[in-house]
Amino acid sequence: MSSKKESGYATKGVGQPLEPFTYATPKLGVHDVRVSVTHCGVCHTDIHAIDNYYGITAYPFIPGHEIVGHVSAIGQEVSDLKIGDRVGVGWQGRSCMKCEWCLQGEEQLCIDIVQSGTWVPYGGFSSSVVVDSRFAYPLPESMPSEVAAVLMCAGITVYSPLRSYANRERQKVGIIGVGGLGHIALQFACALDYEVTAISSSPEKERQALAFGADHFMVSSDEAILQESEFSFDLLFCTASNKINWRLLLNTLKKNGSFILVGFPDVEFNSTDLVAHQLSITGSFIGNRATMREMLSFAQEHDIIPKVELMSMSEVNEAILKVKENKARYRIVLVNNSARM
Ligand SMILES: [Zn+2]
Ligand SMILES: [Zn+2]
16 A cells, blocks of 8 residues: 555543544555545544543544545445545444344444444544445435534434334424434424424523424423423433433333433432333434435435534634533534545
């Protein structure tokens, strides 16, 4: 191979700021493509990984997994993408393709998931990423790149579980948290024909939540309202990662109801409620390849538009700080001004 170089922004250790970092262009496997990055969203998971929250971060670490760019090189056995194609890439950049989960089409549960992140070896805050072509998704032509970037992680994270529970009309769902994930969940839930209540700790989010399509709004700190709402929801969908009132929220679920976590709140609940009301608490992690393709066309058809603030990739540390301080409204996408084809 040539001695080409890529340039990105890496952190050298836990919690350290990102700094310019140059590395040899990774070689392509036979199924791989190189994607020259034009846009990359900043996700909470990037920040967790910088801080080694999951215990799997290898430094120097280049985060970034809400990627849009153009295919700039292809492996020998890639047949369905060509150089120049605009594609999106999400958190998962490959999978083993042979474990029981991959064989069932549930690649997000791949036994090798730790090695399947798009940021292995280096993520999207960079000039390019190398991923398996089967995890690079052609985008609807008219979809703006910053919209597609956010859908690649935040979009699939909320769409996949909302869709799999949408089994009849006007089921009642409470979406907990009106932030980066929540504001997209509200839009998808409305389009999937749920009756949607936005549940937020900030009363000032009401107007925006209704604008994103919520039918109702509830302040999560208002215990009286939560108590009055006993047995209201078929589904609670938690996008929040701060402390939540488990006891009162679980009481708002109908019997046989489900509480789905995509955020990481502290967990504490009384198992009696779970048993007596036959409740389920479950997690959901991104989505499989088939659902990713479906999500992109559903989002296009139903005008799902994440609210995005654009910043330059060279402002990556400022962007991360904004996300950490909860000041992003609602997602930040970094634009790579030096993108090359
Ligand atoms: Zn993410
Ligand atoms: Zn697998």
